[in-house]
Amino acid sequence: MSYHPGIFKPLPAKYFRHPEEGGATNVETRLSRLPGYLTPNRQFFVRSHFDIPELAAADWQLTLTGDALSREQSLSLADLEQLPRISVIRAIECAGNARAFFARDFGKAAEGAQWRLGAVGVAEWSGVRLRDVLALAGVAEDAFHVLPEGLDSGRFARPLPIDKALADDTTIALAMNGEPLPIDHGFPARLVVSGWLGAASVKWLGRIEVSREARNTYWNTKDYTLAGPDYPAEGEADGIPITTMPVMSLVDLDDDARLPAGKTMLRGRALSGEGQITDVECRLDDGDWQAAILHTPNIAGAWVCWSLTCQLDPGRHVLYVRARDDRGHEQPERMVWNDHGCCYNAVTRVNIEAAE
Template identity: 60%
Template sequence: MPRCPDLIKPTPDRLFTTPAHGERRNAETRLAELSGYLTPTDRFYVRNHDATPHIERDDWRLEITGDGVERSITLDYAALSELPRVSRIRAIECAGNARRFFAERFGHEAGGAQWHTGAIGVAEWSGVRLRDVLDLAGVTGHAVDVLPEGLDAGRFARPLPIAKAMADDTLVALAMNGEPLPPDHGFPARLVVSGWLGAASVKWLGRIEVACSPRHTHWNTADYTLAGPRWPVEPPADGVPVTVMPVMSVVELDWPARLAAGRQVIRGRAFSGEARVARVEYTIDDSPWRDADLGEPNIAAAWVCWSFAWTATPGEHMIRVRATDEHGQCQPDAVPWNDHGVLFNAVVAHPVIVAP
């Protein structure tokens, strides 16, 4: 039985943890259990706003409509599958990844599931380009926004600007790591929006509106925004809607980690929205910053694996890691508060207990 009752796939303790305030439908990857470049499907984190819906492929339909297309159309799974097939290796990261650190830094929680750093995964997504789907309906030159809507109970929907919707690597994914999408990850079809917050990659697609004016939903006006005293208001949103994810690094160890004394190889992942990571540095117990080794591949809008060797001595230690991307954006030491607890990418101290 699944550990999270609103999910279908098993989420055992050895592979997942459950973020506070998100126990029924959210499962966080235990980064210490990762190996290889891609995140195995059975270890890929889950962030759902409602229970996973049960959808039969033969009954499923995708409607394309709106004043930004020449005609409304409806596609079944077979028709969608006839479009040119493409694959992209891309990360999907929840905008609230690392939200729990707001409480540590500011003394009180930001609203939402209290994720640690495991609300991210990288998979090979296969399907069709969203632009090829929209072209079947004839996108007009006046189109401004594209609003995908899911078939979950709450009909989750969050708009994209037309340029991002028509990008070469914005996909309607039908498969994940070479297999049909699992139900918890959007079967039978979902969006994959490269480099943007996970909420943009709408699951269980059922309807896409192409509009000639901006579209607004709860999820880009009252949540998934940078809101609070330090942030400007962009009406009708309560702050600045989140789009591209920031540069960040994570350590592939439990929290706190427990290691044996002696030579250890510390590993992790670094990523930066739409960009490629250029450098990862580490420090132990406030020693000088040193460069970690970067592995291959290093794919923009996915991640790079990094590592360094450490002769661990008995006692309690702190490992800090920071990443810099190809545009010179580096993880900061601190981030300002925001009410929704999104985009926390400050350098954190990872506790490690070394036994004799």
């Protein structure tokens, strides 16, 4: 096994933006160039914490271990292929998506890669249920934490509670949009944890520990937490460990987009962790909120595409968008500061220049 410090797939500027302080392994999708509901593999954002492992499928092994298993097990790809195959359409969104807007709102940047709105994508993930894999090793009734670990150079790992690990749609994905997983997205196997922050969907999966006790790591105690003056510490964590992602709306435009004046159709997407979007509303400048049309499909745990036809007068405008889900969650007018700059989901604002 060898490691690559960057990203393997081509990164044309028309498809990607590099977030400030993002490092060599982070790029976000330009939402303005998405062609349909699913995010094509070549346009899917990339977030990696450590150097990427170059793995051979024939040599890959998944080790199941821990005191809440009846036996330790090592599985090959051929072993996984013997299990029932499933496919789920789900979003993966970095918890730091939209982090750059903390600087706009608070006058200071939160720590981490300064993503705008493109650290998110929706794909069809095909593979096997995590619970079916763990069942091969016999899961104890008092199992508490499941700790997946990647084969990247830093062995990234973040725990799941046992009920989320055994959920019907928690998947070990072997394919993405009908193709073998690209190396940037976890080849040959990755976890897909529906509705949770992207860090839970560990890439280049190599080891899973099932424990009767908590198996916390840096990534759910010192990062990927809501920490700061308004968030109390929880146990070992410096704040509240992030799990389900909040409701969020996106616009299929680059900021400061130039559009023709006159009757114009605006488009975007909205998503909400494990929930389903029920409403999207838009407002131009100081005008009234208008209900956008929601299109099919509208998949819980993924997103829905929306559109709105409006009249754009020549000049500069600000488009505001807010979404609501079936659990009563909606985007707030403003955010509460958190030190790690996670889970930004205040009403979305995009600047538009309308020209004759």
